[in-house]
Amino acid sequence: MIFEFIEKNRDQFSIKRLCLFFGVSRSGFYAWLTRPISLHRQQDEVLKGAIIELHQGYRRAYGAPRVHQALRQQGLPCSRRRVNRLMRTLEIKASTTGLYVWRPGQHAFYSSAGNQLKGSEAPSGCGQQWAGDFTYLKTRTGWLYHAAIIDLFSRKVVGWSFSSRRNSELTKSALRMALLNEMPEQGCLFHSDQGIEYAAHEYRELLEKAGMVRSMSRKGNPLDNAVMESYFHTLKAELVHKRLFDTKVQAVSEIIHYMMFYNSERLHSSLGYQSPEEYEKLSA
Template identity: 40%
Template sequence: MGRRRFERAFKLEAVRLVRERGVSVAQAARDLDIHENMLRKWVKEFAADPQHAFPGQGQMKPEQIEIERLRREVIKLKAERDIPKKGRSLLREGVDMKFGFIVKHRGIWPVAWLCEALGVSRSGFHAWLGRAPSERSRSDEVVGAKVRASFLASDRTYGARRVWHDVLADGVSCGLHRIERLMRTQALRARPRRRRRPPDLGERSVDAVAANVLDRSFEAPAPNRKWIADFTYIWTAEGWLYVAAVLDLFSRRVVGWSMSATMTAQLVADALVMAIWRRGKPEDLLHHSDRGSQYVSEQFQRLMADHGVVCSMSRAGNVWDNAAMESFFSSLKIERTSRKTYRTRDQAKADVFDYIECFYNPRRRHSTIGYLSPVEFEKQARLA
């Protein structure tokens, strides 16, 4: 049986069934005894150019031929521009990564264009399609799933090193560069750091300012020897929420915190009281802060004196003297608060509490203590 041919009038009537009478393509194709894909092609051709659709015998006017040639050329030029943009990270990768990219995007661009843009052969691609995945590819798929799980569990805040330590803790042996490659392939990117802290304009008593006893020595031989403290603020629809925290330099654990709608001495005092209560009134303790008016206040200084705490303060205008505390607040904002909008202070309080007590202390891996969480580091120190 020869190939069936259809007159232009037949094609137009078939298209009208779909476009004007509301008959589905599948139903119209069955009624007319033609292939469904053929009818879809007719509908698409008519929609593109109703006046010149179905010229018959494949003949086109010279101007139509030129327009069609230019249209195809423009499409290819756009593809040659867009393919390298999407696949720029793969240009230095192996052929498996490039072939995977082609599989993912061959519904958008022809395979020949993709192969040409990425510098691989079509025959190689089709041979790769029929080949069983290599052991390395299967391993990358397994490790890649663990990488993504770690990244998502950190609320999309972990970089490659912390993800790497999560994967190692999960029993997988691999290198850091492999983790970086798998994160790059899956477009997993931690948020960049931004350091910004408005000044404290409160009144200070010069007599209460202490010397810089800590002197940037941010290591401690045991828990409850060196504490550092500071406060920051978070914007909500109700106004500022001020967050004070006390951090133990031994494990980088937040041992005390306080939140309030006002920036007063009571804010920082409450954080210190919580730390003393939770850590069992430690002795021989050094407390370091900046020279904020809250820390030099009579109320706060009396509280430290009553508990025998030695006071240390940063030099004027020198944020690096309390860099470890600045680092914690930077992590809090980048990893949690800066990308959220809080309707109320209570909502912000709940989120800060969740970050400190449910993520930072028990789970977040800290580079300074060997990529352990503060709680795990203290636990291992007690068992040592």
């Protein structure tokens, strides 16, 4: 940890001064720089990747205890303390931590939304039902968040956004884009999970101003938003899992290019093997 601090701050202070301050030798510091990555660190990187997949795969709900058990079940033995440390390094935690503490009016907000999508008739045209969600994307320069909105009639991606941070601005940007590009019907249903990114008052105001009706998945039931789950699964299977992006800018560029292909060319079995844009034209 000391050597890592020296390395990060070598441009601000002289190496000699930093080594004297921490009581380490300069030869020891330079030896550390050229030392190969230890087996322990290599295992940490493997565990980090697995932790991210598990955390996302279970709707960002699992904390360290359950992630620890899931890793063991996948044949990745490690201690809970190690999992705690790696999750802190990745800055991820259980979705309930700090997000669902009691606040006046928040319980009423969730209760009033409910799952309006469940049991409703399938949409007969564009702009009647939308769904939104977001996911994590790995790059060599850090993790990137990608939010998307899909029209449930044509399965077309109508809005998207990217950010280095997970917050309501990420989801609001995707919604603003969708509202600029499309003309949803008055009373269009908007379905999402119960994440704080969709529960923010600013997000609620955007939906109400657009004349949309809120709908939220039941807690712990990701299949309530199956279309979004399917889209992110397809995106990762066909593009993301095949490579590691060098930068976040590259990731954004290639994913946008993929979404253009997804909307205009990719054949969907649920649409009779037509692309979303073709399906919309034939249904007009």
